[in-house]
Amino acid sequence: xxxxxxxxxxxxxxxxxxxxxxxxxxxxxxxxxxxxxxxxxxxxxxxxxxxxxxxxxxxxxxxxxxxxxxxxxxxxxxxxxxxxxxxxxxxxxxxxxxxxxxxxxxxxxxxxxxxxxxxxxxxxxxxxxxxxxxxxxxxxxxxxxxxxxxxxxxxxxxxxxxxxxxxxxxxxxxxxxxxxxxxxxxxxxxxxxxxxxxxxxxxxxxxxxxxxxxxxxxxxxxxxxxxxxxxxxxxxxxxxxxxxxxxxxxxxx
Numbered sequence: 404x405x406x407x408x409x410x411x412x413x414x415x416x417x418x419x420x421x422x423x424x425x426x427x428x429x430x431x432x433x434x435x436x437x438x439x440x441x442x443x444x445x446x447x448x449x450x451x452x453x454x455x456x457x458x459x460x461x462x463x464x465x466x467x468x469x470x471x472x473x474x475x476x477x478x479x480x481x482x483x484x485x486x487x488x489x490x491x492x493x494x495x496x497x498x499x500x501x502x503x504x505x506x507x508x509x510x511x512x513x514x515x516x517x518x519x520x521x522x523x524x525x526x527x528x529x530x531x532x533x534x535x536x537x538x539x540x541x542x543x544x545x546x547x548x549x550x551x552x553x554x555x556x557x558x559x560x561x562x563x564x565x566x567x568x569x570x571x572x573x574x575x576x577x578x579x580x581x582x583x584x585x586x587x588x589x590x591x592x593x594x595x596x597x598x599x600x601x602x603x604x605x606x607x608x609x610x611x612x613x614x615x616x617x618x619x620x621x622x623x624x625x626x627x628x629x630x631x632x633x634x635x636x637x638x639x640x641x642x643x644x645x646x647x648x649x650x651x652x653x654x655x656x
Contacts, residue, residue: 442476
């Protein structure tokens with residue numbers, strides 16, 4: 404029987420925490436990635452999100468991004484390796500302190516937005532992320548784009564890794580995510596997202612490489628929590644996977 408983790412980026416929108424929207428996604432998930440003060444989030448939102456996740460027995464991870472809340476961490480910054488590493492370290496360290504106070508263990512780290520996308524194609528950025536997390540601990544899973552070199556960099560740095568696919572994002576032929584600048588970058592139809600998630604879980608992600616098509620597997624599938632359709636997308640993806648015999652299970656080292 405196939406098994407996959409279903410994750411979601413959270414702690415990014417205080418209003419969704421307050422009105423219950425964020426928690427409404429959690430019954431469909433197995434893990435969450437919590438914004439930890441870079442692109443979004445603060446101690447209050449981290450605590451609230453972690454406590455909600457513990458109530459649903461979800462794995463909890465850090466979601467560090469570029470320190471650019473004005474652009475929600477979705478604009479690439481040209482930081483030095485040391486500056487990027489320190490930025491990641493400080494966010495993960497702060498998140499781990501809050502998680503420990505809440506009685507949670509940090510199981511994984513997933514970069515956010517432009518930091519993630521840069522690391523997917525730039526080994527120096529991926530290395531900076533690994534350096535930053537390693538300053539805190541290597542006893543954690545690093546999540547990266549399935550089929551991308553960032554996973555190799557993370558492995559070489561001594562981390563367990565998890566390849567990630569996306570239920571609610573469209574892909575380019577080379578396996579990269581379509582730019583959010585394009586109007587069709589997001590999949591907003593829950594049924595379509597469910598079918599894409601099922602394809603990723605059962606078949607993998609087709610990637611054009613040197614004129615050939617290869618298929619790369621994913622261990623975790625992401626749903627973004629900051630879209631209006633997120634609760635329905637999450638519920639539909641989880642239901643589609645389970646009805647097709649896919650077990651949902653959090654990542655483990």
